[in-house]
Amino acid sequence: MREVHVIDHPVLQDKLADLRDRHTPVGEFRRLLADAGTLLFHEASRTLTTRQVSVQTPLKRARAKRMAKPILLVPVLRAGLGLLQGILPIIPTAQVGFIGLQRNELTLEAEAYYGKLPRRLARYAVFLLDPMLATGGSSGAALRQLQSRGARDLRLVCLVAAPEGIRHLRKSHPGMPVFCAAVDDRLDEQGYIVPGLGDAGDRQFGA
Ligand code: PRP
Numbered sequence: 001m002r003e004v005h006v007i008d009h010p011v012l013q014d015k016l017a018d019l020r021d022r023h024t025p026v027g028e029f030r031r032l033l034a035d036a037g038t039l040l041f042h043e044a045s046r047t048l049t050t051r052q053v054s055v056q057t058p059l060k061r062a063r064a065k066r067m068a069k070p071i072l073l074v075p076v077l078r079a080g081l082g083l084l085q086g087i088l089p090i091i092p093t094a095q096v097g098f099i100g101l102q103r104n105e106l107t108l109e110a111e112a113y114y115g116k117l118p119r120r121l122a123r124y125a126v127f128l129l130d131p132m133l134a135t136g137g138s139s140g141a142a143l144r145q146l147q148s149r150g151a152r153d154l155r156l157v158c159l160v161a162a163p164e165g166i167r168h169l170r171k172s173h174p175g176m177p178v179f180c181a182a183v184d185d186r187l188d189e190q191g192y193i194v195p196g197l198g199d200a201g202d203r204q205f206g207a
């Protein structure tokens with residue numbers, strides 16, 4: 001299976017264009033990121049396993065399918081919250097866990113400051129949500145945390161990825177499925193994705 005899935009859907013790409021635009025105001029940025037979350041989740045959930053069930057329609061019994069496992073959505077604070085907003089309305093029964101990570105501005109190392117996850121993660125199909133895969137330090141640390149708590153059925157949903165971050169995850173988590181809307185050129189000296197969209201946390205919530 002391919003590891004990195006770049007979702008080249010016209011509606012998603014149109015939203016990404018607005019998200020990249022420096023003139024997009026904060027309210028609009030939040031709405032667009034939620035829409036992108038919906039569209040990315042649609043693709044990232046395509047291979048979820050299902051089980052056969054039978055339901056009674058107003059006319060007769062029908063064979064139907066249900067998702068085989070409960071869904072766990074895990075946004076990386078803060079920026080992952082924007083993607084979460086677009087996914088919860090279509091999977092309102094999902095459980096939500098939280099991982100708080102802050103990149104140290106000098107070393108670019110991800111420092112953990114919060115974690116709240118359900119028990120027994122092996123039961124879930126887990127979606128880690130973080131719009132930016134830059135050095136890969138944050139996503140790598142979050143994936144390690146989830147795996148150490150038993151998560152096995154796991155994928156990363158991001159919006160923009162840097163080649164450096166993809167290389168990082170290939171080494172630290174070979175075979176991990178990554179869903180994104182774009183793979184950009186590179187990182188700059190401050191660890192920002194170029195051309196990217198700037199600081200995804202600041203653009204949603206202010207500095
Ligand atoms: C941003 C972003 C990712 C991380 C990506 O978070 O939301 O979590 O940087 O960078 P990396 O791949 O090099 O680790 P940040 O640390 O700025 O925190 P914030 O979302 O609270 O602003």
Ligand code: URA
Nearest residue numbers: 134192193198199200
């Ligand atoms: N985090 C962001 O929010 N943006 C980047 O470009 C890199 C890391």
